[in-house]
Amino acid sequence: MRKPIKRYWILAVLLLFTLVFGIRILKYDNPEVIRAVPVHPCKFYDQERFAASIVMPKSDPVSDNIRGGVIPHHLVAGYMIADFFNMLSGQDVERIILLGPNHYLRGPRIATSRYSWETAFGRLQADREIVDELIRDGIAKADEEIMPDEHSIAGLIPYIKYYLPDTRLVPLVLYWDITPREAANMGKLLEEYAGEKSVVVASVDFSHYLTMEEAEEKDRETLEAILEADYERIFRMGNDHLDSPGSIGILLQTMKNLGADNLTVLHHSNSGLVLGRETEETTSYFTLIYH
Numbered sequence: 001m002r003k004p005i006k007r008y009w010i011l012a013v014l015l016l017f018t019l020v021f022g023i024r025i026l027k028y029d030n031p032e033v034i035r036a037v038p039v040h041p042c043k044f045y046d047q048e049r050f051a052a053s054i055v056m057p058k059s060d061p062v063s064d065n066i067r068g069g070v071i072p073h074h075l076v077a078g079y080m081i082a083d084f085f086n087m088l089s090g091q092d093v094e095r096i097i098l099l100g101p102n103h104y105l106r107g108p109r110i111a112t113s114r115y116s117w118e119t120a121f122g123r124l125q126a127d128r129e130i131v132d133e134l135i136r137d138g139i140a141k142a143d144e145e146i147m148p149d150e151h152s153i154a155g156l157i158p159y160i161k162y163y164l165p166d167t168r169l170v171p172l173v174l175y176w177d178i179t180p181r182e183a184a185n186m187g188k189l190l191e192e193y194a195g196e197k198s199v200v201v202a203s204v205d206f207s208h209y210l211t212m213e214e215a216e217e218k219d220r221e222t223l224e225a226i227l228e229a230d231y232e233r234i235f236r237m238g239n240d241h242l243d244s245p246g247s248i249g250i251l252l253q254t255m256k257n258l259g260a261d262n263l264t265v266l267h268h269s270n271s272g273l274v275l276g277r278e279t280e281e282t283t284s285y286f287t288l289i290y291h
Contacts, residue, residue: 084287094166188257
């Protein structure tokens with residue numbers, strides 16, 4: 001009786017080894033598994049709000065060479081986000097380089113992500129080649145923990161995938177204290193990374209917590225500084241003007257280097273007007289387009 005038991009024991013061990021080794025081959029040698037990329041969830045997606053925002057755009061898709069822009073990340077202004085990407089859908093866009101503020105000051109000063117994003121419209125792929133170059137060159141550091149909670153990036157993902165289904169994403173989340181020199185250096189580097197089919201987008205909200213009248217005055221000052229490319233003035237501005245001077249500075253430097261100096265103000269509004277609550281503290285928004 002002992003010999004059959006021993007034989008069955010050996011067979012069981014061999015079967016277990018084959019199973020484990022087979023899983024190892026599947027995990028490490030299967031091309032489909034190798035190509036698989038971890039994904040971020042879209043935490044800020046609301047189906048009803050999104051559906052309402054995409055029926056509001058008034059602009060048509062254009063084939064103009066839009067190289068950059070500024071859009072809100074406050075989803076109250078979702079129609080402004082939708083209008084920008086709807087216009088952009090007339091172009092062949094391979095890559096969106098998305099700049100936004102790090103609201104919670106977590107992680108590295110300039111953070112990026114290798115992960116793709118899962119949306120209701122399919123998966124938005126990360127441009128891992130460009131992201132890896134930025135990391136290798138010491139420009140940014142990957143931080144996959146902060147990215148899905150940062151609404152300056154995550155809130156825009158469904159719009160990008162909906163309007164530009166074949167594009168890839170390079171997200172860059174910035175601390176408040178990005179300097180003019182860093183912005184200038186980043187502008188030079190993004191010129192190199194950004195091919196003709198790339199669009200650089202600054203995800204920025206403008207005046208915060210002010211009355212309508214105060215917000216209008218601050219917005220005039222901010223737009224004037226942007227039109228004049230007055231970097232020193234922009235980088236001195238606080239949250240009563242805008243929430244990411246670094247994003248605007250990098251965008252302006254990149255557009256200058258690309259020769260995209262034609263600016264169109266597509267939208268200007270604030271939360272008081274959008275919500276019909278003009279007596280409350282407001283957040284203001286611009287949609288700007290660089291050709």
